Amino acid sequence: MVAVLSSVLGFPRVGAQRELKKLIEGFWAGKVSEADLSQQAQALRVQHWKLQRDRGIDQIPSGDFSFYDLVLDTAYQFGAIPARYQSIPTGFDQYFAMGRGLQGSIRNVEGEEVQIDVPAMEMKKWFDTNYHYIVPELSTNQEFSLNSQPSIVAHFSEAKSLGIHTKPVLLGPVSFLLLSKGADHEAAGDFELLKLLPQLVPHYRTLLAKLAQAGATWIQVDEPYLGLDLTPTVEQAYQEAYASLTQDLPGALRLLLTTYFEQVDDRMALIAQLPVHGLHVDLIRHPEQLSGVLAKLPANWVLSLGLVNGRNVWKTDLDAALQLATQAVDQVGIDRVWMATSCSLLHCPFSLEFETKLDPEIKDWLAFSSEKLTEVSILRDAINQRYEGTETDTTNPADKAKVDAVLSANRASCQARRTSERVVNPAVKERLAKVDPSMLKRNAPFAERYPVQTEKQHLPLFPTTTIGSFPQTKEVRSARRKYKSGAWSEEQYNAFLRQETEKCVRLQESIGLDVLVHGEFERNDMVEYFGEKLRGYAFTQNGWVASYGTRCVKPPIVYGDVDRPQPMTVEWSVYAQTLTEKPIKGMLTGPVTCLQWSFVRDDQPRSVTAHQLALALRDEVSDLEKANITTIQIDEPAIREGLPLRRAKWEAYLDWAVSAFLLTSSSVQKGTQIHTHMCYSDFNDIFPAIQRMDADVITIENSRSDLKLLRAFEQHGYYNASGPGLYDIHSPRVPTAEEMGERLQALLQYLPYQLVWLNPDCGLKTRNWTEVESALRNLTETARVFRQKYANGNTN
Numbered sequence: 001m002v003a004v005l006s007s008v009l010g011f012p013r014v015g016a017q018r019e020l021k022k023l024i025e026g027f028w029a030g031k032v033s034e035a036d037l038s039q040q041a042q043a044l045r046v047q048h049w050k051l052q053r054d055r056g057i058d059q060i061p062s063g064d065f066s067f068y069d070l071v072l073d074t075a076y077q078f079g080a081i082p083a084r085y086q087s088i089p090t091g092f093d094q095y096f097a098m099g100r101g102l103q104g105s106i107r108n109v110e111g112e113e114v115q116i117d118v119p120a121m122e123m124k125k126w127f128d129t130n131y132h133y134i135v136p137e138l139s140t141n142q143e144f145s146l147n148s149q150p151s152i153v154a155h156f157s158e159a160k161s162l163g164i165h166t167k168p169v170l171l172g173p174v175s176f177l178l179l180s181k182g183a184d185h186e187a188a189g190d191f192e193l194l195k196l197l198p199q200l201v202p203h204y205r206t207l208l209a210k211l212a213q214a215g216a217t218w219i220q221v222d223e224p225y226l227g228l229d230l231t232p233t234v235e236q237a238y239q240e241a242y243a244s245l246t247q248d249l250p251g252a253l254r255l256l257l258t259t260y261f262e263q264v265d266d267r268m269a270l271i272a273q274l275p276v277h278g279l280h281v282d283l284i285r286h287p288e289q290l291s292g293v294l295a296k297l298p299a300n301w302v303l304s305l306g307l308v309n310g311r312n313v314w315k316t317d318l319d320a321a322l323q324l325a326t327q328a329v330d331q332v333g334i335d336r337v338w339m340a341t342s343c344s345l346l347h348c349p350f351s352l353e354f355e356t357k358l359d360p361e362i363k364d365w366l367a368f369s370s371e372k373l374t375e376v377s378i379l380r381d382a383i384n385q386r387y388e389g390t391e392t393d394t395t396n397p398a399d400k401a402k403v404d405a406v407l408s409a410n411r412a413s414c415q416a417r418r419t420s421e422r423v424v425n426p427a428v429k430e431r432l433a434k435v436d437p438s439m440l441k442r443n444a445p446f447a448e449r450y451p452v453q454t455e456k457q458h459l460p461l462f463p464t465t466t467i468g469s470f471p472q473t474k475e476v477r478s479a480r481r482k483y484k485s486g487a488w489s490e491e492q493y494n495a496f497l498r499q500e501t502e503k504c505v506r507l508q509e510s511i512g513l514d515v516l517v518h519g520e521f522e523r524n525d526m527v528e529y530f531g532e533k534l535r536g537y538a539f540t541q542n543g544w545v546a547s548y549g550t551r552c553v554k555p556p557i558v559y560g561d562v563d564r565p566q567p568m569t570v571e572w573s574v575y576a577q578t579l580t581e582k583p584i585k586g587m588l589t590g591p592v593t594c595l596q597w598s599f600v601r602d603d604q605p606r607s608v609t610a611h612q613l614a615l616a617l618r619d620e621v622s623d624l625e626k627a628n629i630t631t632i633q634i635d636e637p638a639i640r641e642g643l644p645l646r647r648a649k650w651e652a653y654l655d656w657a658v659s660a661f662l663l664t665s666s667s668v669q670k671g672t673q674i675h676t677h678m679c680y681s682d683f684n685d686i687f688p689a690i691q692r693m694d695a696d697v698i699t700i701e702n703s704r705s706d707l708k709l710l711r712a713f714e715q716h717g718y719y720n721a722s723g724p725g726l727y728d729i730h731s732p733r734v735p736t737a738e739e740m741g742e743r744l745q746a747l748l749q750y751l752p753y754q755l756v757w758l759n760p761d762c763g764l765k766t767r768n769w770t771e772v773e774s775a776l777r778n779l780t781e782t783a784r785v786f787r788q789k790y791a792n793g794n795t796n
């Protein structure tokens, strides 16, 4: 039978109701036995395979299941286990220790009871998604060995025994090494890591042989790095790795080189030389790459078209997808094209069927993972029917009617979404069109603003502040639950929040901080809180996606033009200000962070959505200022995450990201002090853009690498005020005043002391009150010492 196939690159392993999360966490808590863990995980895999089969998927992935993370699994499978975990016996304990650390007593490999305390391996963002993978640690003389029973082979056989022939998914050797880091200092950089290919690839070969023996045919080899910036070293690594990988390739095997998140049309010269049998391209991110890819696709290769978005929640515009598919089929023939998801569905919630509270109009525009399966198979059927009679005749009239019905329903949904009043708000569009450069600029330069602000807020030298949140205790969370479930009235809940806020303000006063915050007790999450108050945002009940390990997040959905029906935070800041003479700092989440941590519209550029968010937040800034809150922080922790994967695209992104921040922040008087806060990443390479944001004060996380941040300050210079975090809030450890003093002293080599603030490196919501109080008392003590020391400009 000659026909187009349907294919999925990966399925959300966590389950419809986050079953896998609960199972694994139960195992960690000692409530689920190892046997149950294995057995129930298997049941979940089977369920997911059957679901995909029943929805019409031909190429169903296996090997996309993991107990923690697939990159970790790859490292584990090839025996790349860092020395510090090697005393732990092989098995779940060792595996989870690598993912999340292990403290406690275990039986070591010799069978003795020993105390162990090993930290987890490092975690990093999976390309530009919000999923975090475990970073393999490899030494220069790393040796690899293939696990005697690789789970990927076991899973393939497991599915096969049910009569489901799956497509095993492997992380390709080059991307695997490029995702890793050197375990020792000499091994930094891609060059050194790629030197390990000759040691690694033979084990991939053995694995492929085992898969062939088990009966596998197509293997999906993920090489997302193919779309990124390639150095000659990396290109050469690809050539050598794949030449070696396919030496003695078992005759039945076919390799599908799989790319996503970036375009590869400009890489086809390299790709076409690789001895594989097919290529997958992401046509969601880059539909325009199709022509270039087709032009250079080697004869006989299969082309898998990523037409259904694995990273967002919208229904696919099937007509548009079919147009691309037709272009491909016309050129290479029906037997060589697959209809596929753009990437793994890991980044997409499980199913819409559990969303009982979503507005039906909006729900009709969405497709989660399960619904996307149907889209992929409908695309297949529609294409096969189009070519029916020419090369194939596999359809019957009943099926054709069904496909037509689905296509026309899809057309109606897409059309409705384009024109719905819920989506299109002419007032917002008009306002955005009127934004002019004067709205993106403060009315005075920093040098003029800062003294006015210092005077107005009576700020001492080395002002002290915090990043916004104070402990979100059990009581706070339980109060919120009571309110949400209706057990508490709004008045009851607000009274409770006021009480917490007052406690927080009093404590800050007693500690002697200079710029206070209200504590953010009313916020569940720094994006969701704003989303709930803005028009154009929707929320799901069960729209969970994997963040890392067993942790999931539930991003809100921006579906329409965003605007702000009423003030969102003013009441809390104003209330806190009634309690104290000290300045209260208003607290907002910035436009880029709101964008990054939501599912966003695919019907307009991200930059437009960011600017709509910015306009809404600009109004909030104005309202705070009018209400006499004249220190305002606009958090942008996610600004670095939005960076495109290729450097050539960075400037364009940074331009609009900075512009969105400026639109939010620039309307204020010169005496109003704008703070911003960033954390979670190295900001060194975007330093010039951070300067362009022109915040009066930036508080920035640096606890994990003082040195790097200092180098950036040195290299690029920074001319406004800054508060590089003086201690790491992620640890319960209370830092001493001396310790913070040492850190501060080091920073002062690079920063003018008149412009330095003292603060922790992020919000305090995960800490308890005792830790917070002691740490902040030490912080104000550090400030006291340094004020004395620098009173006369003394810099010794």
Ligand code: MET
Binding pocket: 467, 468, 469, 520, 526, 587, 635, 637, 677, 679, 762, 763, 764, 765
């Ligand atoms: C992830 S950044 C957090 C900033 C926020 N204002 C807080 O303190 O929690």
Ligand SMILES: [Zn+2]
Binding pocket: 467, 637, 677, 678, 679, 680, 761, 762, 763
């Ligand atoms: Zn932070």
